[in-house]
Amino acid sequence: MNTSANIPNTAWDALALFSGGLDSILAVKVLQEQGLNVLGLHYVSPFFGKPHLLGHWRSEYGIEVIPVDVRRPYLDMLAAPAHGYGKHLNPCVDCKILMLRHARGLLETYGAKFLVSGEVLGQRPMSQRADTLNLIRKDAGVTDVLLRPLSAQKLGPTPMEQSGLVDRERLPGIWGRGRRGQLELAEHFGVTDIPTPAGGCRLAEIEPAARYLPVLSHLADPRPEDFQLSHLGRQYWAGPFWLSIGRNEAANKAMEAATKPDDLRFRLKDFVGPLAVGRQYAPKNPVDADAARWPEAVVADAAAFAASYSPRARAEADAGRPVTVLVLRGNDAAEVRVTPARTTPLDWTEPKSAALSLWKKGRL
Numbered sequence: 043m044n045t046s047a048n049i050p051n052t053a054w055d056a057l058a059l060f061s062g063g064l065d066s067i068l069a070v071k072v073l074q075e076q077g078l079n080v081l082g083l084h085y086v087s088p089f090f091g092k093p094h095l096l097g098h099w100r101s102e103y104g105i106e107v108i109p110v111d112v113r114r115p116y117l118d119m120l121a122a123p124a125h126g127y128g129k130h131l132n133p134c135v136d137c138k139i140l141m142l143r144h145a146r147g148l149l150e151t152y153g154a155k156f157l158v159s160g161e162v163l164g165q166r167p168m169s170q171r172a173d174t175l176n177l178i179r180k181d182a183g184v185t186d187v188l189l190r191p192l193s194a195q196k197l198g199p200t201p202m203e204q205s206g207l208v209d210r211e212r213l214p215g216i217w218g219r220g221r222r223g224q225l226e227l228a229e230h231f232g233v234t235d236i237p238t239p240a241g242g243c244r245l246a247e248i249e250p251a252a253r254y255l256p257v258l259s260h261l262a263d264p265r266p267e268d269f270q271l272s273h274l275g276r277q278y279w280a281g282p283f284w285l286s287i288g289r290n291e292a293a294n295k296a297m298e299a300a301t302k303p304d305d306l307r308f309r310l311k312d313f314v315g316p317l318a319v320g321r322q323y324a325p326k327n328p329v330d331a332d333a334a335r336w337p338e339a340v341v342a343d344a345a346a347f348a349a350s351y352s353p354r355a356r357a358e359a360d361a362g363r364p365v366t367v368l369v370l371r372g373n374d375a376a377e378v379r380v381t382p383a384r385t386t387p388l389d390w391t392e393p394k395s396a397a398l399s400l401w402k403k404g405r406l
């Protein structure tokens with residue numbers, strides 16, 4: 043992701059964490075009103091980020107934004123966030139620390155003097171309490187350069203306000219969970235296209251978080267493309283063995299495009315049916331070594347299970363006839379004869395959201 047493409051040659055005063063949510067829009071507008079040039083940093087990970095909206099933010103709000111790719115460091119942090127998870131798999135405190143620390147490193151690149159964040163004191167139970175805001179500022183190493191303009195009047199003066207770079211008297215003092223202060227400010231700035239409050243972070247949603255969990259807990263080195271596959275189709279796990287089955291033609295195509303050379307692709311030879319992908323990967327736990335190269339019995343079991351998602355193949359099974367499944371790996375192809383079955387010895391199961399609390403307690 044090119045972070046400097048199409049950026050005007052401006053002398054930037056500040057860099058702002060810019061999610062595209064209302065708070066981040068207003069935090070920039072408040073400073074623009076004081077004549078300061080603010081460049082938005084839109085952080086992108088496998089779980090959040092809408093870089094396709096850069097043009098919209100420029101034309102609708104007059105805010106210049108660049109995408110910033112933190113996929114790799116984000117995954118390193120996600121497996122064991124120092125400050126734990128929020129309601130689901132969202133490591134909000136460590137997420138903020140990671141972004142602010144990264145943004146500090148960009149100040150010199152863009153010649154900017156300070157950082158801006160749209161956090162509002164008391165708005166969220168975990169990450170926006172006063173003590174947590176302080177912890178984030180300290181752990182990210184940005185105490186001297188971070189301004190949270192929306193709650194400025196409720197927080198201590200920052201060096202930027204003390205030096206007169208930013209006029210503290212003109213900054214708001216919004217706090218708490220209500221949205222009235224933000225909506226009044228939006229009206230003041232003529233912001234009429236108000237983004238919905240839901241943040242768009244899939245780690246904070248229960249269903250995607252449940253899909254991500256086995257990827258995080260089984261793979262030694264999960265990559266963005268692993269989380270991408272976990273979004274697609276039906277997800278099944280049998281111990282360390284991971285099988286994705288397309289729900290429809292669109293999912294089949296997306297899964298085909300998402301396959302890697304080591305993946306096993308299962309297709310019915312004689313009937314129409316879904317594509318199934320068995321991802322072979324380096325496992326975290328040495329006892330799961332077979333996940334890297336599936337034994338024949340596992341391949342046959344997965345083939346029988348995947349074939350059961352074809353009504354034609356199931357009808358053959360009801361008539362007592364096995365079917366042929368093509369098993370493709372890169373350019374290699376093999377055939378297995380199986381009886382389609384929804385219940386197999388390996389007992390493929392979908393990820394369960396109940397496992398999230400066990401993972402967070404370190405018991406998974």
Ligand code: SF4
Nearest residue numbers: 132133134137243246
């Ligand atoms: S909701 Fe997601 S993007 Fe927002 S702070 Fe939490 S982990 Fe980060």
